[in-house]
Amino acid sequence: MNWEEIIIALPKFWGGALLTMELVILACLAGFVIAVPVAMMRASQNWWLRNIPLIYTFFFRGTPLLVQLFLFYYGAAQFDVVRESFLWIVFKEAYWCALIVFALNTGAYTAEIFRGAIQTVPHGEVEAGVAMGMTKSTLYRRIVLPRALRMALPSYGNEIILMLKSSALAYTITLMDLTGVTRTIIARNYLAIEMYFTAGVIYLILTFIFIQVWMRVEKRLLRFQNT
Amino acid sequence: MLDLQGFGPQIAFGAWMTVQVAVGGLAIGLILGLMGAAAKLSANPVLRWTGQGYTTVVRGIPEILMVLLVYFGGEDILNRLAETVGYDGYIEINVFIAGITALGLSFGAYATEVFRGAIQSVPVGQIEAATACGMSSRQVFLRITLPQAMRLAIPGLGNLFQCLLKDTSLVSLIALPELMRNSSIAISNTREPFTFYFIAALIYLAITCVVLVGQLYGERWANKGVRQANS
Amino acid sequence: MKKIALAFVAVLGLGVGMANAGDKIRIGTEGAYPPFNNIDKAGKAIGFDVDIANALCAEMKADCEIVAPLDWDSIIIGLNKKKYDAIVASMSITPERLKAVSFSDPYYSNNLTMVAKKGSSVDPKNLKGKAVGAQRATIAANYVTDTLKGVDAKLYDTQENAYLDLTSGRVEVLVSDKLPAYDWLRSEQGKGFEFVGEAIDVNDKIGIAVRKKDDELRMKINAALKAIVANGKYAEINAKYFPFSIF
Numbered sequence: 001m002n003w004e005e006i007i008i009a010l011p012k013f014w015g016g017a018l019l020t021m022e023l024v025i026l027a028c029l030a031g032f033v034i035a036v037p038v039a040m041m042r043a044s045q046n047w048w049l050r051n052i053p054l055i056y057t058f059f060f061r062g063t064p065l066l067v068q069l070f071l072f073y074y075g076a077a078q079f080d081v082v083r084e085s086f087l088w089i090v091f092k093e094a095y096w097c098a099l100i101v102f103a104l105n106t107g108a109y110t111a112e113i114f115r116g117a118i119q120t121v122p123h124g125e126v127e128a129g130v131a132m133g134m135t136k137s138t139l140y141r142r143i144v145l146p147r148a149l150r151m152a153l154p155s156y157g158n159e160i161i162l163m164l165k166s167s168a169l170a171y172t173i174t175l176m177d178l179t180g181v182t183r184t185i186i187a188r189n190y191l192a193i194e195m196y197f198t199a200g201v202i203y204l205i206l207t208f209i210f211i212q213v214w215m216r217v218e219k220r221l222l223r224f225q226n227t
Numbered sequence: 228m229l230d231l232q233g234f235g236p237q238i239a240f241g242a243w244m245t246v247q248v249a250v251g252g253l254a255i256g257l258i259l260g261l262m263g264a265a266a267k268l269s270a271n272p273v274l275r276w277t278g279q280g281y282t283t284v285v286r287g288i289p290e291i292l293m294v295l296l297v298y299f300g301g302e303d304i305l306n307r308l309a310e311t312v313g314y315d316g317y318i319e320i321n322v323f324i325a326g327i328t329a330l331g332l333s334f335g336a337y338a339t340e341v342f343r344g345a346i347q348s349v350p351v352g353q354i355e356a357a358t359a360c361g362m363s364s365r366q367v368f369l370r371i372t373l374p375q376a377m378r379l380a381i382p383g384l385g386n387l388f389q390c391l392l393k394d395t396s397l398v399s400l401i402a403l404p405e406l407m408r409n410s411s412i413a414i415s416n417t418r419e420p421f422t423f424y425f426i427a428a429l430i431y432l433a434i435t436c437v438v439l440v441g442q443l444y445g446e447r448w449a450n451k452g453v454r455q456a457n458s
Numbered sequence: 459m460k461k462i463a464l465a466f467v468a469v470l471g472l473g474v475g476m477a478n479a480g481d482k483i484r485i486g487t488e489g490a491y492p493p494f495n496n497i498d499k500a501g502k503a504i505g506f507d508v509d510i511a512n513a514l515c516a517e518m519k520a521d522c523e524i525v526a527p528l529d530w531d532s533i534i535i536g537l538n539k540k541k542y543d544a545i546v547a548s549m550s551i552t553p554e555r556l557k558a559v560s561f562s563d564p565y566y567s568n569n570l571t572m573v574a575k576k577g578s579s580v581d582p583k584n585l586k587g588k589a590v591g592a593q594r595a596t597i598a599a600n601y602v603t604d605t606l607k608g609v610d611a612k613l614y615d616t617q618e619n620a621y622l623d624l625t626s627g628r629v630e631v632l633v634s635d636k637l638p639a640y641d642w643l644r645s646e647q648g649k650g651f652e653f654v655g656e657a658i659d660v661n662d663k664i665g666i667a668v669r670k671k672d673d674e675l676r677m678k679i680n681a682a683l684k685a686i687v688a689n690g691k692y693a694e695i696n697a698k699y700f701p702f703s704i705f
Binding site for chain 1: 428431
């Protein structure tokens with residue numbers, strides 16, 4: 001094990017880790033914003049509201065993230081229509097492509113998690129809200145969503161961890177995230193095992209930190225839940 | 228727009244390879260999952276720690292890193308193992324073996340948790356009754372625990388298998404000629420990335436549908452004779 | 459414990475091969491670098507490198523197997539792990555690589571060049587802040603990251619992906635080996651592009667990589683190379699791809 005080379009490479013790893021964290025945090029925030037309305041639609045009684053978003057979640061959950069990335073990054077650039085329109089400002093940058101794809105991907109998974117949670121909100125609480133004369137939107141705002149989001153916390157935490165790991169694919173579209181930095185370093189010093197080992201340790205540390213944070217979030221949000 | 232320009236057979240071959248990698252990974256993953264669950268539930272603290280270490284580490288690193296690590300490090304480890312048992316030759320791992328091992332290791336870590344949860348959910352009363360009937364612990368496990376645990380594990384395992392299917396695309400990044408890699412090759416000749424990646428996406432969706440249907444049938448078969456709560 | 463370990467190794471052995479000596483030479487090539495190495499519709503490896511490899515093997519009277527496609531980033535690592543015995547994949551002889559492998563005599567020469575859209579006012583001396591692309595783990599990539607300061611470097615897993623981004627405009631300039639770029643400029647996709655600036659002479663010689671201790675193989679390849687240059691077979695293969703000599 002060539003420890004010297006690992007130490008020399010650490011600053012570059014740090015740069016990669018920063019980009020990874022940036023991508024994951026922004027993608028998860030955007031994904032959350034997408035997921036809540038989509039989940040509400042997927043849980044509705046109306047056939048159309050329920051099944052149009054299904055196309056979105058089915059596509060993004062049923063295809064590999066790698067395909068989605070390549071489709072957006074290389075595939076979209078094939079069409080002159082895209083290249084000559086204002087969309088190109090966004091599609092041109094690998095950073096935005098990655099962010100959009102990650103957000104849509106995590107949004108789809110999160111939407112299904114939230115949908116399951118919405119549908120599992122104890123019916124008694126919903127009935128109580130209706131009995132008190134709440135309108136649909138108040139019902140959602142005061143009863144259903146707070147309850148559903150709290151129930152979804154463990155699964156949602158898992159999904160965020162999965163997003164952290166999936167972010168490793170950003171390097172395939174030229175971004176220098178942690179895995180991209182690792183591959184580039186290995187291309188010069190051929191120390192594959194040492195470098196991948198270090199990258200693995202860094203991912204584990206990031207995952208560990210996140211789990212600790214999430215446990216505290218869960219504890220605080222679920223403090224009145226004793227069932 | 229959807230003209231394959233003669234690359235149809237390559238794409239079809241790639242899809243078949245994808246399925247093979249998924250099934251290979253599943254086989255290894257199920258075995259590792261059962262072993263891991265047994266380790267985590269055992270009375271032996273060393274086994275418990277090993278199991279915990281396995282699941283924590285493997286679930287914490289990206290699958291692509293797993294594939295890359297196994298591909299480069301796997302041979303070293305295997306050869307050292309072989310040396311300790313006195314085997315002098317040189318063993319090499321081809322890309323396919325590296326791929327299914329890496330995917331199997333990943334699957335196994337998550338499957339360990341699924342199996343563990345399922346085994347622990349088998350009503351204790353049944354285990355007690357079986358022991359009271361005089362069954363050995365091995366008989367209890369094989370005749371009572373495992374069949375019932377399988378029923379509880381199938382939904383979780385089905386979801387994990389779907390993830391595994393999508394993760395096979397990662398093996399394209401170490402040049403295994405599965406669906407993604409063959410699509411890239413077709414693109415380098417035809418210069419139409421959208422066409423081929425879109426077709427690849429459709430094929431993945433199709434395979435996912437098949438697996439979903441299979442999972443539904445599997446659940447129905449495993450739940451034969453079990454009364455379900457009305458939703 | 460020994461029995462279990464042996465059984466485990468044996469089971470894995472069901473799917474693995476064993477490297478052996480003998481007259482079979484496995485030659486690895488990337489398969490994503492036309493016109494030197496590429497994969498055709500039937501899945502076979504084709505190109506200048508493949509033709510040279512076959513000619514050398516015929517000359518050495520050895521039984522050759524072409525191993526492709528391979529991941530470029532790890533192609534040297536694969537050689538050292540004995541997945542194949544030689545690399546004929548347009549690999550430049552560099553001091554860095556010489557630390558890891560040995561090379562045969564060169565079988566062609568190369569320069570680096572910059573490619574950009576026709577009519578774009580790209581000044582090779584002043585690329586600050588511009589997006590410049592190259593394939594990762596090549597001397598072109600080294601040039602971009604070491605010599606060109608202040609550029610926005612974009613590295614790609616394959617040359618093909620680099621071309622795709624050049625065509626779509628994501629990178630303004632591509633640094634690549636001159637000969638494949640020459641071939642690409644003649645293609646449909648490369649029509650609107652041209653060489654920019656002078657060829658960057660980095661005294662680049664392309665060789666065949668073998669493991670450091672395989673000196674016998676290296677000698678055999680050198681002898682075979684001399685032979686095919688002398689008897690005209692090299693010129694024949696050269697003419698198939700380029701109207702000028704690339705030796």
